[in-house]
Amino acid sequence: xxxxxxxxxxxxxxxxxxxxxxxxxxxxxxxxxxPVMNEKIIEFTxxxxxxxxxEIRERSIFARKNYFYPDLPKAYQxxxxxxxxxxxxxxxxxxEDGTEKRIGVTRIHIEEDAGKLVHESDGSGVDLNRAxxxxxxxxxxxxxxxxxxxxxxxxxxxxxxxxxxxxxxxMEEGSMRCDVNLSLRPFGQDExxxxxxxxxxxxxxxxxxxxxxxxxxxxKLLDEGGTVVQETRLFNADTGVTASMRxxxxxHDYRYFPDPDLVPLVIEESFINNIRENxxxxxxxxxxxxxxxxxxxxxxxxxxxxxxxxxxFFETALKTxxxxxxxxxxxxxxxxRHANEKQCGIDEAGISPENLAEIVKLLxxxxxxxxxxxxxxxxVISSGKKPSEIVEEKGMAQNSDAGELEAIVQQIIDTxxxxxxxxxxxxxxxxxxxxxxxxxxxxxxANPGVVSQLLNKLIK
Amino acid sequence: MPVLSxxxxxxxxxxxxxxxxxxxxxxxxxxxxxTAAEKIKDDxxxxxxxxxxxxxxxxxxxxxxxxxxxxxxxxxxxxxxxxLSNEDALSNAPSSxxxxxxxxxxxx
Numbered sequence: 002x003x004x005x006x007x008x009x010x011x012x013x014x015x016x017x018x019x020x021x022x023x024x025x026x027x028x029x030x031x032x033x034x035x036p037v038m039n040e041k042i043i044e045f046t047x048x049x050x051x052x053x054x055x056e057i058r059e060r061s062i063f064a065r066k067n068y069f070y071p072d073l074p075k076a077y078q079x080x081x082x083x084x085x086x087x088x089x090x091x092x093x094x095x096x097e098d099g100t101e102k103r104i105g106v107t108r109i110h111i112e113e114d115a116g117k118l119v120h121e122s123d124g125s126g127v128d129l130n131r132a133x134x135x136x137x138x139x140x141x142x143x144x145x146x147x148x149x150x151x152x153x154x155x156x157x158x159x160x161x162x163x164x165x166x167x168x169x170x171x172m173e174e175g176s177m178r179c180d181v182n183l184s185l186r187p188f189g190q191d192e193x194x195x196x197x198x199x200x201x202x203x204x205x206x207x208x209x210x211x212x213x214x215x216x217x218x219x220x221k222l223l224d225e226g227g228t229v230v231q232e233t234r235l236f237n238a239d240t241g242v243t244a245s246m247r248x249x250x251x252x253h254d255y256r257y258f259p260d261p262d263l264v265p266l267v268i269e270e271s272f273i274n275n276i277r278e279n280x281x282x283x284x285x286x287x288x289x290x291x292x293x294x295x296x297x298x299x300x301x302x303x304x305x306x307x308x309x310x311x312x313x314f315f316e317t318a319l320k321t322x323x324x325x326x327x328x329x330x331x332x333x334x335x336x337x338r339h340a341n342e343k344q345c346g347i348d349e350a351g352i353s354p355e356n357l358a359e360i361v362k363l364l365x366x367x368x369x370x371x372x373x374x375x376x377x378x379x380x381v382i383s384s385g386k387k388p389s390e391i392v393e394e395k396g397m398a399q400n401s402d403a404g405e406l407e408a409i410v411q412q413i414i415d416t417x418x419x420x421x422x423x424x425x426x427x428x429x430x431x432x433x434x435x436x437x438x439x440x441x442x443x444x445x446x447a448n449p450g451v452v453s454q455l456l457n458k459l460i461k
Numbered sequence: 462m463p464v465l466s467x468x469x470x471x472x473x474x475x476x477x478x479x480x481x482x483x484x485x486x487x488x489x490x491x492x493x494x495x496t497a498a499e500k501i502k503d504d505x506x507x508x509x510x511x512x513x514x515x516x517x518x519x520x521x522x523x524x525x526x527x528x529x530x531x532x533x534x535x536x537x538x539x540x541x542x543x544x545l546s547n548e549d550a551l552s553n554a555p556s557s558x559x560x561x562x563x564x565x566x567x568x569x
Contacts, residue, residue, distance in 0.1 A: 004539050005539045006540065021550045021561065022546070029545075029550065037536065038536045039536070039539050060533070070567075119561060120567070121559075125565070125567045126562065126563060126564075127563075127564055128560075254484070256488070263528075265533045
């Protein structure tokens with residue numbers, strides 16, 4: 002969660018600090034200290050719960066999950082077992098073929114993270130900066146039936162969590178992680194088969210690959226008359242294979258019990274209502290609004306609302322120039338390509354929404370051609386100047402002067418007598434050839450509409 | 462540990478088996494021989510038998526509780542306060558190096 006501090010102490014929750022510098026007696030697990038709940042976390046969890054259509058529990062409690070590991074200083078993790086904050090929600094996902102499906106959310110509970118181990122030749126190093134950082138665990142119902150659905154579900158969750166701003170969901174930095182639980186059952190059987198839990202699944206692609214691999218592994222095992230063992234397996238993104246984690250057989254007896262250091266958490270109805278009233282517009286609602294308000298195709302609306310930053314960029318650009326489809330096209334083509342190449346967000350690609358809108362405005366006014374608009378886009382990104390200034394400076398304006406263009410068209414006709422003859426005889430495919438020659442001769446500035454008319458007038 | 466009379470001891474049912482004791486010992490990283498395990502088993506059963514007396518009370522109208530104090534929702538503001546220095550954080554560690562706590566090699 003994107004809080005300033007850890008869950009039970011005032012240490013910074015900043016990722017990437019020097020090892021063991023965001024630590025204090027509480028998160029180091031020193032004797033005699035008391036954890037105190039960060040109030041922001043209650044707000045964030047309720048927000049996330051409402052966004053996932055959950056019931057918010059009035060009273061929830063904390064538990065200790067007991068196990069020994071060097072990254073866990075207290076030898077127990079504070080988590081929620083019975084009575085989590087949120088229960089019984091759902092997420093609607095859409096698959097690539099357009100099918101929609103509802104995936105149930107069993108619960109959302111909050112817990113502290115463990116530290117990080119660094120493996121060295123002579124032993125292991127422990128960095129406890131991450132120990133005590135706040136996590137929200139979202140558990141889904143067994144409603145997912147394919148690797149594709151699993152991926153779509155995780156992507157949708159990420160989109161929603163970013164919309165409500167409870168986490169940056171950066172998978173590289175570990176601020177969003179997932180475990181895949183998978184089981185098979187013969188056709189017609191009601192009960193689920195024995196499941197395996199797969200950890201270390203750290204990207205959307207890995208979710209899909211891990212699920213596909215595990216599905217095959219279990220199917221082969223069952224076909225050969227074997228049985229699936231309930232166990233934890235690790236996914237290896239380099240090989241695409243899941244492997245059993247050895248030596249953790251005992252680890253599943255966690256002996257949960259209520260943590261005597263923490264009193265129950267009671268969330269007032271008024272607190273929940275206040276958050277509900279201030280909820281931001283969520284991706285599904287925004288998608289529907291983009292279709293009805295801006296008459297965008299569903300595809301565009303889906304792409305533009307998948308990330309909050311896309312939707313914000315789009316709507317800011319509209320304020321400068323009200324051509325939704327034109328702006329959507331330029332965002333989805335040039336801008337997203339740039340952001341992708343630079344591996345950055347679209348608001349960091351080097352063009353403001355206002356400048357992007359101005360390019361569309363110049364295009365709509367006929368000042369520049371479609372070809373030039375792409376060049377202009379590159380120029381704005383590299384120079385940071387206003388599009389209109391660049392058009393002025395570089396003489397990028399489109400030439401619509403029929404008199405001037407006629408001379409160019411005539412020249413191309415004169416130098417290509419064979420093609421001219423064939424075009425006249427009805428070979429309409431040559432239209433493209435002439436357009437290309439004329440555009441080149443005009444350095445891309447000829448207005449294609451005017452050229453097309455001239456061409457048909459001069460070759461008869 | 463409470464001292465229990467012989468008579469109570471004899472009435473204790475075997476809620477905890479010797480295998481339970483060994484399992485809990487493994488989880489808690491404790492080591493003792495079979496004689497000690499027997500004694501611990503008897504002690505644990507005595508304690509459970511003693512606590513079992515509470516079941517004689519009628520608690521139909523009592524709400525389940527998870528905490529002994531009658532207070533709830535103790536929170537603090539999300540404000541960063543200074544942490545320990547790396548030197549102070551590591552000062553009690555039996556072994557440290559490269560700003561980390563050092564532990565025997567962990568294989569995942």
